[in-house]
Amino acid sequence: MLFDLKDHIRSIKDFPKQGIMFRDITTLLKNPVAVNYTLDRLLEYSTGKNITKVVGIESRGFIFGSLLANKLDAGFVPARKPGKLPAETVSASYELEYGADKIEIHKDAINKNDRVLLHDDLLATGGTAKAACEVIEKLNGKIILLSFIIELTFLNGIRKLNGFDVRSIIKYDSED
Amino acid sequence: MLFDLKDHIRSIKDFPKQGIMFRDITTLLKNPVAVNYTLDRLLEYSTGKNITKVVGIESRGFIFGSLLANKLDAGFVPARKPGKLPAETVSASYELEYGADKIEIHKDAINKNDRVLLHDDLLATGGTAKAACEVIEKLNGKIILLSFIIELTFLNGIRKLNGFDVRSIIKYDSED
Numbered sequence: 001m002l003f004d005l006k007d008h009i010r011s012i013k014d015f016p017k018q019g020i021m022f023r024d025i026t027t028l029l030k031n032p033v034a035v036n037y038t039l040d041r042l043l044e045y046s047t048g049k050n051i052t053k054v055v056g057i058e059s060r061g062f063i064f065g066s067l068l069a070n071k072l073d074a075g076f077v078p079a080r081k082p083g084k085l086p087a088e089t090v091s092a093s094y095e096l097e098y099g100a101d102k103i104e105i106h107k108d109a110i111n112k113n114d115r116v117l118l119h120d121d122l123l124a125t126g127g128t129a130k131a132a133c134e135v136i137e138k139l140n141g142k143i144i145l146l147s148f149i150i151e152l153t154f155l156n157g158i159r160k161l162n163g164f165d166v167r168s169i170i171k172y173d174s175e176d
Numbered sequence: 177m178l179f180d181l182k183d184h185i186r187s188i189k190d191f192p193k194q195g196i197m198f199r200d201i202t203t204l205l206k207n208p209v210a211v212n213y214t215l216d217r218l219l220e221y222s223t224g225k226n227i228t229k230v231v232g233i234e235s236r237g238f239i240f241g242s243l244l245a246n247k248l249d250a251g252f253v254p255a256r257k258p259g260k261l262p263a264e265t266v267s268a269s270y271e272l273e274y275g276a277d278k279i280e281i282h283k284d285a286i287n288k289n290d291r292v293l294l295h296d297d298l299l300a301t302g303g304t305a306k307a308a309c310e311v312i313e314k315l316n317g318k319i320i321l322l323s324f325i326i327e328l329t330f331l332n333g334i335r336k337l338n339g340f341d342v343r344s345i346i347k348y349d350s351e352d
Contacts, residue, residue: 015262022262026282029242030229030251039246053206059235063254066205066239067246070215075206076239086191086198106202 005041005170008034009150021175023150025121029063038149038169039067042119045147045167046072051117053110055079055136057103057128061120064149068119077109079118079132092134094127103131110139123148123168126157133164181217181346184210185326197351199326201297205239214325214345215243218295221323221343222248227293229286231255231312233279233304237296240325244295253285255294255308268310270303279307286315299324299344302333309340 008028015022028034042064051074056065058080069076082091082102089104110116116136120129129146136143143164151157151168154175158166184204191198204210218240231253232241238254245252258267258278265280286292292312296305305322312319319340327333327344330351334342 010263012262016259024262026254026261026263026285029245030253030285032245032249032251035246035252059238060254062235062238063242063252067242069205069208070211070243073208075208076211077206078202078236078239083192085202086188086200087186087202109202109206 057120065119092131094131110141112140114141116141126160233296241295268307270307286317288316290317302336
């Protein structure tokens with residue numbers, strides 16, 4: 001491959017805590033060529049599927065989520081942590097290592113029969129993405145595709161997303 | 177005006193607390209026509225100024241920040257709350273009603289002589305934007321323009337941003 005997107009991802013040891021290798025896309029974001037390359041790959045997955053809404057997960061999912069929505073001529077819908085969205089929301093919970101958290105979407109953001117692309121920068125354990133799918137389905141949206149820039153395959157998040165069309169550009173099979 | 181962007185902003189009373197009228201852009205975001213209109217206005221301010229980096233303030237500033245960077249063929253740089261960015265950062269503090277908070281930018285995200293557009297969805301008291309400007313200047317970036325979708329003129333945020341070129345599409349002169 002002439003252009004290797006992995007060269008534009010920075011790996012940072014022990015962030016946010018010991019034993020975790022953080023995959024940092026800020027080095028990609030500051031390079032417009034790498035951004036266009038990433039966007040083109042994500043559009044290969046999503047073009048021609050009549051997507052009407054792109055849901056981006058707070059907050060890094062807002063970056064390519066809004067770019068995808070704009071290119072696909074679809075609406076952009078932010079999925080946010082509790083208490084951030086001001087109007088009536090629908091939510092779903094997901095487990096964390098210790099405790100649980102929630103993801104919320106405005107009730108009026110997804111219409112019945114909306115064809116939804118869910119986007120986040122990274123697929124790890126899949127908990128947040130699965131909760132976002134639950135909310136979209138509660139709102140009667142049809143989930144067409146889930147797209148990620150990076151997938152940490154060793155965390156097996158895809159297992160939680162069984163039955164959905166899940167795509168990612170870059171895969172890491174270990175913390176190394 | 178045939179197209180009034182204010183029609184696409186939802187005003188929510190007493191959010192996040194009593195006495196505040198929250199200006200909600202999620203109703204704008206879900207409409208691709210309103211997004212393109214907003215983007216075109218923001219591009220009128222920024223096109224032809226040789227912007228090399230667009231800094232978007234977490235997290236709603238990521239949405240049009242990334243769209244602007246892509247259209248201007250500039251790099252995108254997230255300005256984030258403390259502890260979110262994994263590599264070495266530079267930060268500045270700003271006052272809140274009770275206490276203070278900080279905004280951080282990766283040290284390697286802005287180069288000397290970068291021509292910077294700072295973007296956020298809303299200009300209120302200007303504290304966050306001013307702190308972000310301080311960080312950009314610590315990194316020797318040149319601040320060319322600050323652009324916002326909405327400005328709450330009665331909070332006089334522009335006074336804190338004296339000396340900068342500040343543009344906003346929509347102005348509200350009271351909480352009503």
